Amino acid sequence: xxxxxxxxxxxxxxxxxxxxxxxxxxxxxxxxxxxxxxxxxxxxxxxxxxxxxxxxxxxxxxxxxxxxxxxxxxxxxxxxxxxxxxxxxxxxxxxxxxxxxxxxxxxxxxx
Numbered sequence: 376x377x378x379x380x381x382x383x384x385x386x387x388x389x390x391x392x393x394x395x396x397x398x399x400x401x402x403x404x405x406x407x408x409x410x411x412x413x414x415x416x417x418x419x420x421x422x423x424x425x426x427x428x429x430x431x432x433x434x435x436x437x438x439x440x441x442x443x444x445x446x447x448x449x450x451x452x453x454x455x456x457x458x459x460x461x462x463x464x465x466x467x468x469x470x471x472x473x474x475x476x477x478x479x480x481x482x483x484x485x486x
Contacts, residue, residue, distance in 0.1 A: 408428065408430075409430045419433055444466060458475065
């Protein structure tokens with residue numbers, strides 16, 4: 376009987392985009408394979424390098440913060456990452472759920 380794919384089996388299987396990361400597993404480190412930005416750790420960017428798509432670190436522009444929340448403008452056009460308190464929707468994600476991890480949103484929606 377074959378073992379079910381898992382996020383801790385030392386193999387790229389299931390919906391993983393690299394060994395034990397991406398897909399439904401934890402996001403991947405820079406240099407690992409990816410299918411989309413969501414597969415990359417720390418709001419990284421999934422970028423095609425001509426052979427395959429790999430995670431690279433996002434480049435940070437301006438940093439702004441408010442009371443109990445922070446946002447950074449990423450170098451990629453139109454990308455902003457925000458995290459922290461979200462009592463009034465200040466993270467620009469369309470809800471009032473607080474986020475411990477940074478999440479991307481559009482710059483025009485940050486208050």
